[in-house]
Amino acid sequence: QKEVEQDPGPLSVPEGAIVSLNCTYSNSAFQYFMWYRQYSRKGPELLMYTYSSGNKEDGRFTAQVDKSSKYISLFIRDSQPSDSATYLCAMAKAGTALIFGKGTTLSVSS
């Protein structure tokens, strides 16, 4: 079993839809959880960073961490065509390197 699992999609939604992206993980020692967005031919950019459990909101984006279920989510409200990208979850223990999911490709049509 891989440490981090992420459905690669692709996921296609109409503009204005609520998007839910998810990752599961197996290592209960992970404390830091992140979501990156990667546009085609670009490097990943950090969207959300959560320490331990709970929710975090930033504009149209909400990140949730459920450590008891080893499950993290990213919600995008009122999705826009500019949100079309690959979304990567990443997680780590203190002092160790990030472990990334393989990414979910999202396409938002206008």
Next chain:
Amino acid sequence: KAGVTQTPRYLIKTRGQQVTLSCSPISGHRSVSWYQQTPGQGLQFLFEYFSETQRNKGNFPGRFSGRQFSNSRSEMNVSTLELGDSALYLCASSLAVAGGLETQYFGPGTRLLVL
């Protein structure tokens, strides 16, 4: 503030050759990490350098090596290239302050094609 820069952006090599990729971190950032990204394996950690010392290493063969200079700039080298080394190589820098997990900022990557 300028972002992470990587050179070259694209590279074509043949099997058996070696290649050196360069990364300039964001000014003031002391840690540089390297990743390999492929469609099949996703983003995989290669190594991290801090103050010219390798601090963490991923599960890659010894053909992959790196170094960091006193100005925090970093290079990675791949010797005896194989077809499977074709990938996007990403560099990320962070401040490396004590405690917590440092936020990493990625460069645009170097796309390597091995023929």
